[in-house]
Amino acid sequence: MRFLKESKQFLVVAFIIYVILKALFVFGVASSYIQQIVQYAVIIALTSIGLNIIYGFTGQFSLGHAAFYGIGAYTSAYLTKVLGIDSLFSYIPVLMACSVISGLIGFLIGIPILKLKDDFLAIATLGFGTLVRVFFDNSDKISDVLGGSRGFVGIPKITNLELVLFFTLFIIVITRHMINSRFGLFWRCIKDDELAASSIGINTANMKLMAFTYGCMLAGFGGAFYANLYTFLHPSNFDILKSIDFLIIVIIGGMGNIVGTILASFIWVGFIEGLRIILPSEVLDIRWVVIPILLIFIMMWRPYGIMAKKTK
Amino acid sequence: MKVLEVINLEKSFGGVKAVDDVSFFIEQGETFGIIGPNGAGKTTLFNLISGIYTPDNGKIIFKGKDITGFMPYKLSHIGIARTFQNMRLFGSLTVLENILSAVLSKRPYNIFQAVFRTNGYTKGEKNAYNMARELIDFFGLNEKADYPANSLSYGEQRRLELARALATGPSLMLIDEPGAGMNPKEIGDLASMIKTIKDKFSVTIAIIEHQMNLIMNISDRIMAMDFGEVITTSTPQEVKKDKRVIEAYLGEELD
Amino acid sequence: MEQISYILQQVVNGIQLGAVYALIALGYTMVYGVLRLINFAHGDVFMLGAFVAYFLISKFGLPVYLVFILTMVSCALVGYVIEKVAYKPLRDAPKISLLITAVGVSLFLEYFLSLKALFTPNYIPFPKPFEIETYDLSFFVITNVQLLIFIITFISLFILYLLIYKTRYGIAMRAVSYDKETASLMGVGIDGIISFTFIIGASLAGVGGILYGIAYPQINVFMGIMPGIKSFIAAVLGGIGIIHGAVVGGLIIGLCEVFVSAFLSSTFRDGVIFIILFAVLLFRPMGIFGKRIEKV
Numbered sequence: 109m110r111f112l113k114e115s116k117q118f119l120v121v122a123f124i125i126y127v128i129l130k131a132l133f134v135f136g137v138a139s140s141y142i143q144q145i146v147q148y149a150v151i152i153a154l155t156s157i158g159l160n161i162i163y164g165f166t167g168q169f170s171l172g173h174a175a176f177y178g179i180g181a182y183t184s185a186y187l188t189k190v191l192g193i194d195s196l197f198s199y200i201p202v203l204m205a206c207s208v209i210s211g212l213i214g215f216l217i218g219i220p221i222l223k224l225k226d227d228f229l230a231i232a233t234l235g236f237g238t239l240v241r242v243f244f245d246n247s248d249k250i251s252d253v254l255g256g257s258r259g260f261v262g263i264p265k266i267t268n269l270e271l272v273l274f275f276t277l278f279i280i281v282i283t284r285h286m287i288n289s290r291f292g293l294f295w296r297c298i299k300d301d302e303l304a305a306s307s308i309g310i311n312t313a314n315m316k317l318m319a320f321t322y323g324c325m326l327a328g329f330g331g332a333f334y335a336n337l338y339t340f341l342h343p344s345n346f347d348i349l350k351s352i353d354f355l356i357i358v359i360i361g362g363m364g365n366i367v368g369t370i371l372a373s374f375i376w377v378g379f380i381e382g383l384r385i386i387l388p389s390e391v392l393d394i395r396w397v398v399i400p401i402l403l404i405f406i407m408m409w410r411p412y413g414i415m416a417k418k419t420k
Numbered sequence: 421m422k423v424l425e426v427i428n429l430e431k432s433f434g435g436v437k438a439v440d441d442v443s444f445f446i447e448q449g450e451t452f453g454i455i456g457p458n459g460a461g462k463t464t465l466f467n468l469i470s471g472i473y474t475p476d477n478g479k480i481i482f483k484g485k486d487i488t489g490f491m492p493y494k495l496s497h498i499g500i501a502r503t504f505q506n507m508r509l510f511g512s513l514t515v516l517e518n519i520l521s522a523v524l525s526k527r528p529y530n531i532f533q534a535v536f537r538t539n540g541y542t543k544g545e546k547n548a549y550n551m552a553r554e555l556i557d558f559f560g561l562n563e564k565a566d567y568p569a570n571s572l573s574y575g576e577q578r579r580l581e582l583a584r585a586l587a588t589g590p591s592l593m594l595i596d597e598p599g600a601g602m603n604p605k606e607i608g609d610l611a612s613m614i615k616t617i618k619d620k621f622s623v624t625i626a627i628i629e630h631q632m633n634l635i636m637n638i639s640d641r642i643m644a645m646d647f648g649e650v651i652t653t654s655t656p657q658e659v660k661k662d663k664r665v666i667e668a669y670l671g672e673e674l675d
Numbered sequence: 676m677e678q679i680s681y682i683l684q685q686v687v688n689g690i691q692l693g694a695v696y697a698l699i700a701l702g703y704t705m706v707y708g709v710l711r712l713i714n715f716a717h718g719d720v721f722m723l724g725a726f727v728a729y730f731l732i733s734k735f736g737l738p739v740y741l742v743f744i745l746t747m748v749s750c751a752l753v754g755y756v757i758e759k760v761a762y763k764p765l766r767d768a769p770k771i772s773l774l775i776t777a778v779g780v781s782l783f784l785e786y787f788l789s790l791k792a793l794f795t796p797n798y799i800p801f802p803k804p805f806e807i808e809t810y811d812l813s814f815f816v817i818t819n820v821q822l823l824i825f826i827i828t829f830i831s832l833f834i835l836y837l838l839i840y841k842t843r844y845g846i847a848m849r850a851v852s853y854d855k856e857t858a859s860l861m862g863v864g865i866d867g868i869i870s871f872t873f874i875i876g877a878s879l880a881g882v883g884g885i886l887y888g889i890a891y892p893q894i895n896v897f898m899g900i901m902p903g904i905k906s907f908i909a910a911v912l913g914g915i916g917i918i919h920g921a922v923v924g925g926l927i928i929g930l931c932e933v934f935v936s937a938f939l940s941s942t943f944r945d946g947v948i949f950i951i952l953f954a955v956l957l958f959r960p961m962g963i964f965g966k967r968i969e970k971v
């Protein structure tokens with residue numbers, strides 16, 4: 109099939125990994141906790157790929173990615189709970205709705221703020237993230253189901269390994285097609301030199317908006333899966349620190365590197381969750397002392413990320 | 421036929437009038453030289469024509485159409501290309517990608533064709549690739565095609581920028597100081613290259629240059645500027661003799 | 676009548692909060708002026724100021740003036756070290772790398788201090804350095820804490836004025852903010868100017884931290900995040916890089932926040948501040964006192 113041709117290698121590897129994982133789960137080697145972690149890592153990968161499009165490819169520094177992830181999560185939580193959705197079949201339209209809503213909000217907010225650059229864009233996206241957080245905290249004033257600062261409870265559990273994995277693979281194939289087309293090329297042009305990009309005929313405002321909207325749509329998918337995996341949401345799951353998580357993953361995975369982002373997501377989730385099993389809780393807090401130091405070192409030695417594609 | 425007509429153009433920065441009531445026209449097929457001491461407003465003029473700045477006053481007419489205030493990408497689409505005084509390549513992209521991006525900016529296929537890899541996509545990519553290869557060949561960058569632009573030598577980067585501008589398929593090229601930092605031999609090569617470009621791609625050229633032998637050699641007409649104003653527009657021979665031009669360049673040697 | 680005195684009371688409270696924001700905003704605006712960097716760790720230096728003061732008061736019981744001096748010195752030192760260790764090696768790096776490093780420094784300070792061996796992630800009550808007294812001025816009441824804040828802020832601003840208008844470093848700093856080239860003509864090295872800027876900015880944030888601790892006596896390692904961001908917004912509102920802009924911006928943000936809490940609901944106060952940010956960025960990105968610039 110032509111659609112899958114370019115990603116054949118990638119898909120074969122992904123499928124082998126799936127079979128191995130499934131075998132481990134079926135034969136009970138891996139606990140259900142690990143199964144959940146694996147699904148979570150895929151969700152994080154999907155969402156981080158969204159940020160990589162925005163920041164890694166297009167150079168638009170966003171500190172508000174968790175807000176779009178949160179919008180997807182709350183939308184899905186609300187729809188699945190209120191509509192009483194429990195079958196995979198009826199879940200797909202909900203997923204689409206979540207993505208469209210995240211993307212639409214990203215689009216609308218992107219029109220004004222993508223005119224800003226670097227640090228001002230950072231502050232604006234951070235501001236948007238905080239606004240969304242304030243909204244979630246007060247959401248019970250709109251509808252009691254949303255739970256406000258108490259959190260959103262009783263979300264149907266729908267997400268499963270096959271669904272999240274195969275859906276993510278499908279998205280990755282599409283994403284790769286965009287990246288390996290003129291659109292991906294334009295994004296990279298904009299990152300290198302926006303003015304030069306416009307002088308060779310690239311509508312930079314549109315292309316930035318497209319990257320931002322698409323990245324937010326992926327976050328919307330990720331958030332939806334997250335809501336229906338853990339069945340509980342709290343506004344604090346979607347604050348600035350969560351946005352920084354995604355940023356760190358993109359930096360570890362390398363700007364503009366999709367496979368790197370996937371690996372980094374697994375490393376990250378494995379590291380954060382894995383240490384929880386190994387280390388006693390008193391030592392656990394050290395993680396967040398070490399991570400910033402690592403981040404600073406990465407910026408000094410490999411400013412485009414650990415797994416950034418090396419140029420000749 | 422006039423390709424470009426600039427009428428009473430004005431642009432100030434703070435108190436400085438960078439371009440002050442400038443009017444001129446460029447004929448189809450000619451090479452139009454622009455000279456003037458540092459800070460005369462030459463680059464600002466190009467920035468106005470290519471849409472990077474919007475003028476405070478005045479009009480810009482391209483092929484009979486008022487293009488004042490158009491966005492840069494739009495101007496590229498209707499046939500105005502430019503290079504930059506201090507070069508603005510896509511440093512991390514390869515030579516091939518630099519040129520491809522310019523070719524592909526002309527909407528050969530849409531997002532759905534890209535996502536679903538339809539025939540339209542394949543055809544668009546293939547045409548663009550062939551065209552880019554031709555340009556790479558013409559500018560002698562074959563061996564460097566897969567190297568990132570920022571790894572090229574200075575002279576190669578200059579050529580790549582010309583190639584990228586041509587890749588947009590322009591009818592008017594604005595070239596800002598292509599000879600800066602080149603030795604006499606390279607200047608000679610550049611002169612013949614610009615002449616070849618003009619014939620082979622049938623473009624009209626406006627060129628800013630401080631290297632007098634280069635600009636006198638290739639230009640059909642030359643406009644001299646100082647303090648944002650036009651001093652004179654005439655043939656190279658006339659301009660060379662013009663008293664006001666010599667005054668503006670006081671201390672510098674002409675020719 | 677009652678309504679008027681209620682409003683006046685809110686004005687006093689707003690200026691109290693705004694003064695603290697102004698002290699923090701000055702550091703943001705000065706650092707942005709010389710480095711074009713949003714120093715995300717600046718809010719944490721403010722937090723550090725509160726913690727150092729907490730330590731000095733509760734463990735050593737030092738008198739208030741010593742608390743101020745020692746806290747300022749400690750914060751100045753921290754500001755100096757942050758710049759030298761984290762930012763200086765990246766001076767020629769892409770702008771976003773520097774920004775991410777700033778975020779890293781910020782996270783480090785917060786989580787390092789929240790370790791159980793040091794402090795905790797929880798709120799700690801800030802000790803009272805003196806008994807709080809309230810003076811009734813018939814239209815509104817004012818506390819000695821508020822008076823202290825006004826006086827200290829005023830003194831700080833006066834000293835700042837002397838430093839940046841009357842010393843060679845200060846003049847050079849303003850020259851750098853305005854134009855990189857002319858500053859090098861003044862015979863002051865750029866490294867010196869940057870260090871000077873961080874030291875002044877950090878000590879002001881330290882003062883802000885103590886005052887905040889005294890006025891809102893609950894401190895926490897994450898307490899710097901929101902005031903930090905709001906102070907940055909104040910700096911943008913006043914015109915980033917402009918000293919008096921930071922003060923005016925800080926006061927406006929403080930007043931807005933208090934008024935929204937008083938007349939709408941305190942849950943909306945952060946939201947309103949960010950709406951102000953969006954409005955400024957979209958309609959007047961150069962801020963109240965800034966001039967429009969065109970860049971290529």
Ligand SMILES: Nc1ncnc2c1ncn2[C@@H]1O[C@H](COP(=O)(O)OP(=O)(O)OP(=O)(O)O)[C@@H](O)[C@H]1O
Nearest residue numbers: 433436438457458459460461462463464969970971
């Ligand atoms: N973005 C800007 N902001 C402020 N002033 C500017 C800007 N661009 C140009 N100027 C000023 O406008 C005037 C003309 O500059 P311009 O770059 O057009 O000169 P030029 O003729 O190209 O000089 P050179 O030969 O050195 O390239 C100069 O005084 C310059 O300082």
Ligand SMILES: [Mg+2]
Nearest residue numbers: 462463464505
């Ligand atoms: Mg110039």
